[in-house]
Amino acid sequence: MAVTADLIREKLISELAAVHVEVEDTSPNRCAASFKVLIVSPQFEGKPLLQRHRLVNTCLANELKEIHAFEQKTLTPEQWEKQKQQ
Amino acid sequence: MNSVFGAAARSVRALSALPRLTQPGGGAACSRLLCSAEGQKSLEEMVKKDKVVVFMKGTPAQPMCGFSNAVVQILRMHGVDNYAAYNVLDDQDLRQGVKTFSNWPTIPQVFFNGEFVGGCDILLQMHQSGDLVEELEKLGIRSALLDAEKEQ
Numbered sequence: 001m002a003v004t005a006d007l008i009r010e011k012l013i014s015e016l017a018a019v020h021v022e023v024e025d026t027s028p029n030r031c032a033a034s035f036k037v038l039i040v041s042p043q044f045e046g047k048p049l050l051q052r053h054r055l056v057n058t059c060l061a062n063e064l065k066e067i068h069a070f071e072q073k074t075l076t077p078e079q080w081e082k083q084k085q086q
Numbered sequence: 087m088n089s090v091f092g093a094a095a096r097s098v099r100a101l102s103a104l105p106r107l108t109q110p111g112g113g114a115a116c117s118r119l120l121c122s123a124e125g126q127k128s129l130e131e132m133v134k135k136d137k138v139v140v141f142m143k144g145t146p147a148q149p150m151c152g153f154s155n156a157v158v159q160i161l162r163m164h165g166v167d168n169y170a171a172y173n174v175l176d177d178q179d180l181r182q183g184v185k186t187f188s189n190w191p192t193i194p195q196v197f198f199n200g201e202f203v204g205g206c207d208i209l210l211q212m213h214q215s216g217d218l219v220e221e222l223e224k225l226g227i228r229s230a231l232l233d234a235e236k237e238q
Binding site: 049050053054057061064065069070071072073 | 153189190191192202203204205206207208211212
């Protein structure tokens with residue numbers, strides 16, 4: 001199954017209890033499947049950056065095999081609220 | 087985890103049929119089968135040999151990818167010019183081996199004191215939050231940005 005923005009979004013919501021997900025397909029800018037994602041999840045609470053990113057990587061392990069480039073931003077709901085206010 | 091080892095084992099079997107590639111000007115470590123246990127140990131040595139180690143696409147003088155370039159630029163901003171950079175485009179074994187080693191799917195990959203820090207996203211966020219200055223200090227590296235602030 002081809003990796004799509006929707007597939008990524010659904011997985012993040014169902015497996016990481018993401019309360020907000022933004023998936024940007026950046027493939028047109030590059031030569032192969034590339035995505036940029038913003039994930040807001042309470043599961044990131046108390047976890048350092050690397051651990052958060054590893055959580056996402058594990059969740060999307062199968063998809064990442066097909067993807068060429070992947071950017072991610074991981075925020076807790078509190079950080080997301082703060083960012084929105086800026 | 088089984089699938090990772092399975093894939094690594096399969097690639098080792100496949101690669102053993104190919105002629106060994108020698109790395110011009112590079113260390114002997116790069117030419118070994120880096121997905122094997124022996125290869126993974128070479129990687130361990132590579133990341134511990136220098137305080138700051140970057141696996142990237144291209145070289146610091148000529149990055150071949152936007153994310154690798156971002157890492158180079160950030161390090162440059164902090165005055166970190168003396169680091170080990172390995173070009174994964176020169177060596178497919180290295181390209182796959184380092185992903186297995188750090189259990190991280192993408193390049194670039196940054197290591198501080200032998201420990202995996204993250205890729206471009208993480209380094210950028212550390213830079214923006216000020217954490218990078220702190221981490222460099224732990225390595226005994228004084229960030230150039232600290233001096234830049236003083237001048238203002």
